Amino acid sequence: xxxxxxxxxxxxxxxxxxxxxxxxxxxxxxxxxxxxxxxxxxxxxxxxxxxxxxxxxxxxxxxxxxxxxxxxxxxxxxxxxxxxxxxxxxxxxxxxxxxxxxxxxxxxxxxxxxxxxxxxxxxxxxxxxxxxxxxxxxxxxxxxxxxxxxxxxxxxxxxxxxxxxxxxxxxxxxxxxxxxxxxxxxxxxxxxxxxxxxxxxxxxxxxxxxxxxxxxxxxxxxxxxxxxxxxxxxxxxxxxxxxxxxxxxxxxxxxxxxxxxxxxxxxxxxxxxxxxxxxxxxxxxxxxx
Ligand SMILES: *[C@@H]1O[C@H](CO)[C@@H](O)[C@H](O)[C@H]1NC(C)=O
Numbered sequence: 001x002x003x004x005x006x007x008x009x010x011x012x013x014x015x016x017x018x019x020x021x022x023x024x025x026x027x028x029x030x031x032x033x034x035x036x037x038x039x040x041x042x043x044x045x046x047x048x049x050x051x052x053x054x055x056x057x058x059x060x061x062x063x064x065x066x067x068x069x070x071x072x073x074x075x076x077x078x079x080x081x082x083x084x085x086x087x088x089x090x091x092x093x094x095x096x097x098x099x100x101x102x103x104x105x106x107x108x109x110x111x112x113x114x115x116x117x118x119x120x121x122x123x124x125x126x127x128x129x130x131x132x133x134x135x136x137x138x139x140x141x142x143x144x145x146x147x148x149x150x151x152x153x154x155x156x157x158x159x160x161x162x163x164x165x166x167x168x169x170x171x172x173x174x175x176x177x178x179x180x181x182x183x184x185x186x187x188x189x190x191x192x193x194x195x196x197x198x199x200x201x202x203x204x205x206x207x208x209x210x211x212x213x214x215x216x217x218x219x220x221x222x223x224x225x226x227x228x229x230x231x232x233x234x235x236x237x238x239x240x241x242x243x244x245x246x247x248x249x250x251x252x253x254x255x256x257x258x259x260x261x262x263x264x265x266x267x268x269x270x271x272x273x274x275x276x277x278x279x280x281x282x283x284x285x286x287x288x289x
């Protein structure tokens with residue numbers, strides 16, 4: 001377990017293996033390397049972390065912890081393409097790892113900024129995880145709670161659904177991040193605002209306006225499905241939320257879900273019969289479909 005990591009931490013790997021640990025089966029040794037990689041990472045020794053992850057992954061290919069540790073190290077070293085590949089590989093093994101989703105999103109953003117829209121062309125190849133490995137490792141990692149959580153989307157909604165109240169500290173952080181998001185919206189920087197709102201929701205997934213604000217941003221960057229999801233989440237918490245209904249109607253319209261669009265507008269008009277924006281949008285929706 002992690003307890004061993006501190007002890008082996010400073011020991012050069014050859015001596016450490018020669019200690020007799022080398023006689024262990026490859027899997028145990030892989031875990032030792034991975035644990036030591038974790039402690040290197042904690043100390044900010046990213047190059048050594050990468051090396052140990054490599055050793056670990058040679059012995060136990062596609063081990064999720066090693067992949068995530070190496071991804072973090074690469075990220076800290078600003079080797080974003082390699083980090084991206086590791087995060088994506090980890091997601092092939094288990095698509096529910098939040099850290100890997102978040103990492104993929106961060107890397108996508110960083111690489112888009114660095115390399116432009118064709119950033120994917122510059123990536124090293126992403127290994128394909130064989131199905132047999134996937135099945136075997138999914139069973140194993142399902143007990144590894146430190147890396148294992150639901151996917152980002154599900155996470156926010158299920159958290160909100162069986163919500164424990166966020167701590168005062170979290171509420172404060174969430175509020176500050178939301179305000180940063182709001183300021184970015186005013187500057188027209190919707191993508192950056194989405195990041196802020198997403199961070200905010202991690203601290204406090206019960207804040208309806210963060211969802212409706214993020215939905216607005218998703219509309220403006222044409223991620224309509226994501227806009228729908230955020231509105232749904234807001235409506236789960238507040239059934240008569242006008243903004244959520246209106247924004248979801250807009251998203252449905254763009255997605256050509258015209259019936260859903262009209263249903264949302266009618267629901268909105270039941271709550272606020274004179275809502276001008278809703279009346280106007282309702283007129284714009286083609287009627288014959
Ligand atoms: C670790 O492995 C990666 C991927 O196989 C390789 O690109 C990299 O050069 C290796 N790094 C070290 C320090 O061994």
